[in-house]
Amino acid sequence: MPLSRRTFLKTSGLAAGALSIGAIEHIRAHDLSAGNDRAGPPSGKPLRILILGGTGFIGPYQVRYAVERGHAVTVYNRGRHQADLPASVEHLSGDRAVGDYASLAGKTWDVVIDNSATNPKWVTESTAALKNSAQRYIYVSSTGVFYPYRKPPIDERTAPVLVDGPKGDESWSYAVAKARSEREAESAFPGRALIVRPTYIVGPGDTSDRFPYWPQRLARGGELFVPGKRDDAVQLIDVRDLTEWMIRMAEAGETGVYNAAGPGSVLRWDECIYGMHAAIASDVTWRWVEDYAFLTKYQLDEVVPWVMLSGENVGSASISSAKAIAKGLTYRALAVTTADTLSWWNSGVPATRKAKPKFLITPEKEVEMLGEWRRRQTSDVRRQ
Amino acid sequence: MPTNRRDFLKTSALVSGAVSAGIIPQLLSGADAPRRDEESSVVSAPKPLRILILGGTGFIGPHEVRYAMQRGHKVTLFNRGKTNPGLFPDVEKLEGDRAVGNYASLKGHEWDVVIDNPTTIPRWVRQAGEALKGHVKQYVFISTISVYEKSDQPGADESAAVATTTEPESEDARKYYGALKAISEKEAEKAFPGRTTVIRPGLIVGPGDLTDRFTYWPARIDKGGEVLAPGDPTDAVQIIDARDLAEWTIRACEENIYGVYNATGPRSPLTISEMLGGIRAVTTSDAHLTWVDAPFLEENKVRPWSDMPVWIPGRGGEYAGFARRNIDKAIAKGLTFRPLALTAKDTLDFYNSEPDDRKEKLRAGLAPAREKEVLAAWHAKKKA
Numbered sequence: 001m002p003l004s005r006r007t008f009l010k011t012s013g014l015a016a017g018a019l020s021i022g023a024i025e026h027i028r029a030h031d032l033s034a035g036n037d038r039a040g041p042p043s044g045k046p047l048r049i050l051i052l053g054g055t056g057f058i059g060p061y062q063v064r065y066a067v068e069r070g071h072a073v074t075v076y077n078r079g080r081h082q083a084d085l086p087a088s089v090e091h092l093s094g095d096r097a098v099g100d101y102a103s104l105a106g107k108t109w110d111v112v113i114d115n116s117a118t119n120p121k122w123v124t125e126s127t128a129a130l131k132n133s134a135q136r137y138i139y140v141s142s143t144g145v146f147y148p149y150r151k152p153p154i155d156e157r158t159a160p161v162l163v164d165g166p167k168g169d170e171s172w173s174y175a176v177a178k179a180r181s182e183r184e185a186e187s188a189f190p191g192r193a194l195i196v197r198p199t200y201i202v203g204p205g206d207t208s209d210r211f212p213y214w215p216q217r218l219a220r221g222g223e224l225f226v227p228g229k230r231d232d233a234v235q236l237i238d239v240r241d242l243t244e245w246m247i248r249m250a251e252a253g254e255t256g257v258y259n260a261a262g263p264g265s266v267l268r269w270d271e272c273i274y275g276m277h278a279a280i281a282s283d284v285t286w287r288w289v290e291d292y293a294f295l296t297k298y299q300l301d302e303v304v305p306w307v308m309l310s311g312e313n314v315g316s317a318s319i320s321s322a323k324a325i326a327k328g329l330t331y332r333a334l335a336v337t338t339a340d341t342l343s344w345w346n347s348g349v350p351a352t353r354k355a356k357p358k359f360l361i362t363p364e365k366e367v368e369m370l371g372e373w374r375r376r377q378t379s380d381v382r383r384q
Numbered sequence: 385m386p387t388n389r390r391d392f393l394k395t396s397a398l399v400s401g402a403v404s405a406g407i408i409p410q411l412l413s414g415a416d417a418p419r420r421d422e423e424s425s426v427v428s429a430p431k432p433l434r435i436l437i438l439g440g441t442g443f444i445g446p447h448e449v450r451y452a453m454q455r456g457h458k459v460t461l462f463n464r465g466k467t468n469p470g471l472f473p474d475v476e477k478l479e480g481d482r483a484v485g486n487y488a489s490l491k492g493h494e495w496d497v498v499i500d501n502p503t504t505i506p507r508w509v510r511q512a513g514e515a516l517k518g519h520v521k522q523y524v525f526i527s528t529i530s531v532y533e534k535s536d537q538p539g540a541d542e543s544a545a546v547a548t549t550t551e552p553e554s555e556d557a558r559k560y561y562g563a564l565k566a567i568s569e570k571e572a573e574k575a576f577p578g579r580t581t582v583i584r585p586g587l588i589v590g591p592g593d594l595t596d597r598f599t600y601w602p603a604r605i606d607k608g609g610e611v612l613a614p615g616d617p618t619d620a621v622q623i624i625d626a627r628d629l630a631e632w633t634i635r636a637c638e639e640n641i642y643g644v645y646n647a648t649g650p651r652s653p654l655t656i657s658e659m660l661g662g663i664r665a666v667t668t669s670d671a672h673l674t675w676v677d678a679p680f681l682e683e684n685k686v687r688p689w690s691d692m693p694v695w696i697p698g699r700g701g702e703y704a705g706f707a708r709r710n711i712d713k714a715i716a717k718g719l720t721f722r723p724l725a726l727t728a729k730d731t732l733d734f735y736n737s738e739p740d741d742r743k744e745k746l747r748a749g750l751a752p753a754r755e756k757e758v759l760a761a762w763h764a765k766k767k768a
Contacts, residue, residue, distance in 0.1 A: 278662025
């Protein structure tokens with residue numbers, strides 16, 4: 001048996017074209033390039049694009065895609081984060097926290113993309129510095145402006161709540177800060193501002209450990225704690241879908257307000273996690289814990305992309321992006337997002353980060369919850 | 385970090401490049417051109433075998449042939465020369481007709497192993513056994529999971545009773561499918577006692593499938609819109625990718641694995657919602673699933689298996705074990721499973737490569753108009 005087992009492992013690993021042997025066989029993205037509609041080449045003239053930020057999660061994707069499409073890109077930031085950007089990119093230094101935009105003086109751009117502001121004051125100052133030297137201003141907001149998400153479905157006609165909420169409700173203060181930032185952009189660039197509101201941005205290069213939790217956890221296999229109801233809706237957007245669409249919107253000279261959540265039709269949480277798992281050949285025993293009270297006890301009101309759909313969050317995964325879809329927003333297949341994220345997590349993330357991931361569900365906590373759940377009841381485990 | 389990150393970015397750029405260049409391996413249409421990554425990664429078997437394949441030009445046969453050749457074996461095909469005669473120009477072919485017991489062309493040849501794919505009729509196996517006795521060391525008979533008399537026990541293994549018939553000489557494969565397959569198994573064992581491998585596959589799926597059963601789902605979900613999903617999301621399903629089956633069959637030859645084996649999958653129990661969620665994950669359509677319960681489907685004459693392929697509502701009834709066959713024995717002997725996403729994606733690519741008239745008339749699944757009708761009735765009922 002040992003011999004034939006070794007032979008089998010060798011054979012099967014190779015036969016499946018897998019990256020590794022054993023449980024963690026996942027698919028390479030090019031196996032799954034399911035119909036990603038790629039845009040044609042840009043039709044207009046090359047743009048001069050200024051990106052505020054540009055070295056975080058979404059910035060480098062914007063930069064590379066823009067350069068690929070022939071645009072001239074400048075990034076403006078503190079110069080603290082390393083990012084692998086094309087050599088042609090111009091770098092300007094400045095610190096928005098102290099309103100230092102001196103390095104922008106005397107230059108002009110067709111489009112500014114503001115990735116890095118959550119503070120309305122930053123936008124007031126950056127737009128003041130740029131309103132006479134840039135044609136258009138793209139502000140990356142968030143579907144978070146709709147908090148409290150009380151009445152689904154939510155589209156661009158739904159007005160964000162601009163008044164301060166209860167003290168200590170961070171989602172509320174975030175919503176107000178983002179919504180006020182949008183206003184600042186619009187008032188400085190009337191009719192020339194594009195506001196993009198993404199939901200949870202996911203994919204390789206994620207600077208948070210929120211979504212990466214799932215691919216790496218699914219790859220590990222075994223008894224898997226899934227918080228949430230099977231039919232809870234979830235929304236997310238692949239960083240590449242978001243950024244590529246934004247650059248195309250810039251090319252088209254589009255303005256206005258757009259939600260950018262994915263996918264384009266209702267996705268249930270069970271379909272979502274099963275879809276992610278389909279790209280990873282691990283053995284999983286699902287432990288669905290649909291009891292919100294139990295989850296609340298363990299402070300699990302969200303494990304992105306899943307969010308507990310109760311209270312102020314009822315409509316948080318019912319954001320319509322029909323307007324953006326009509327303007328060319330497309331979505332990669334979930335299996336591609338998952339496979340790419342796992343591949344990046346496995347080979348592109350420093351060991352130091354992986355040694356102390358900021359997962360809401362640690363292995364210890366998972367074991368504890370599984371034990372407690374088993375004691376509590378067993379009726380909700382997958383019925384076979 | 386910079387190095388890793390650069391590498392990762394480079395990789396993903398290449399991947400995107402491959403996607404936009406449309407480099408998607410086309411299976412089946414190029415029967416002599418298996419996926420490039422598999423071709424390059426399959427290593428030769430320690431010892432080349434001489435393999436005789438009876439049939440070899442249908443659904444699973446070509447997958448066996450390709451894999452056997454990649455593993456360095458010498459393959460001979462024996463068939464009427466009528467189905468896909470040009471499929472393998474470089475493979476030795478012997479002509480004969482099992483319907484009339486004509487095996488003359490096999491005379492004077494020796495093989496290590498014979499794989500008998502296309503047979504339901506015991507006489508065919510008896511005659512093949514007579515013709516090959518003394519000239520072949522191992523007889524692999526591809527039987528079916530349908531040999532079992534009953535399907536009511538989840539987890540039933542190979543020791544479960546097989547179907548019988550009072551007309552064992554009947555050649556009515558439609559009427560006595562399971563029983564005749566069971567008798568055929570015994571004929572093989574009679575001719576090659578202790579050197580027979582009986583493989584009992586479940587529903588075989590993947591590129592090349594002409595029954596359209598599994599294929600219906602990727603095709604349907606890729607088309608988009610509201611998709612009727614059958615029964616309870618936790619209903620059990622079992623399938624096996626034709627390539628997993630074919631590759632394991634060849635490895636069973638290499639390792640002289642004898643005995644009777646259920647061969648379906650995947651390794652850990654699959655449900656209909658996992659299957660559909662996994663399929664959805666490889667598409668980029670605007671599909672969304674509406675789950676309609678089994679009693680309503682029955683009322684509306686939507687038939688399990690044929691109208692809603694792969695799915696049988698089994699809980700507690702005579703089909704309770706239909707999609708929960710025990711496959712531990714085959715797994716212990718090296719049966720492996722591709723990730724569902726790969727099966728789904730390759731099947732979708734295969735479907736898309738079919739001629740339009742074929743695509744419009746699937747051989748399984750609900751017709752579009754009927755699906756619409758049933759969904760409308762379901763929504764009306766829910767409203768009432």
